[in-house]
Amino acid sequence: MVGPPDFHLFKPAGVPGAGLEEIVLTVDELEALRLADLQGFYQEEAAARMKVSRQTFGRILDAAHRKVAQALVEGKILRIEGGVVDMPETRTFKCYDCQHEWTLPYGTGRPPECPACRSRNICRAEAERGPFGSGAGAGPRQRCRRGQAKP
Numbered sequence: 001m002v003g004p005p006d007f008h009l010f011k012p013a014g015v016p017g018a019g020l021e022e023i024v025l026t027v028d029e030l031e032a033l034r035l036a037d038l039q040g041f042y043q044e045e046a047a048a049r050m051k052v053s054r055q056t057f058g059r060i061l062d063a064a065h066r067k068v069a070q071a072l073v074e075g076k077i078l079r080i081e082g083g084v085v086d087m088p089e090t091r092t093f094k095c096y097d098c099q100h101e102w103t104l105p106y107g108t109g110r111p112p113e114c115p116a117c118r119s120r121n122i123c124r125a126e127a128e129r130g131p132f133g134s135g136a137g138a139g140p141r142q143r144c145r146r147g148q149a150k151p
Contacts, residue, residue: 005030010071010078022077029064030080036061092125101125 005027011017028050035046047057071078090103095114102115113120 005080008080012075015075017077020075020077022079023067023071024082025064025067025078025080026082027080029060029067032057032061033064033068093122094125095119096121096123 011020031050032046035041035049036043039046041049043057043061044054046061047054050057050060052060068078070076090105092101092103093111093114094101095117097119098114098117100114100116104111111122114122
């Protein structure tokens, strides 16, 4: 996983969350779901990507499937938090107008423009985009602005 998940809480629509029971899905369980169910990796390859044994990956994936199914079938809140996660300390961005690259620590937010030329035509560096970066399935994060005109 390249960064924290964009979404941390899911609940049934139209139902106040105050009275609903919560189920916690750990970040490593979410990553197992992403690798196996979204990306379509076989368990052996997914386990290697998570740096765990195939048996451990299978247990993580089984637990994740049970939790998601229970939340969907029983109308419970699904909260994503915790778990064993190895995340990089910095992110690298690239300007597609001047080709400048720079790094920022996680938790500082997405930069609005390139510090060198002030262009908004910026994106996470290709090598770093990973599962929750820009592109299909990126979620609410701002998508890569590549190809857009300068403001």
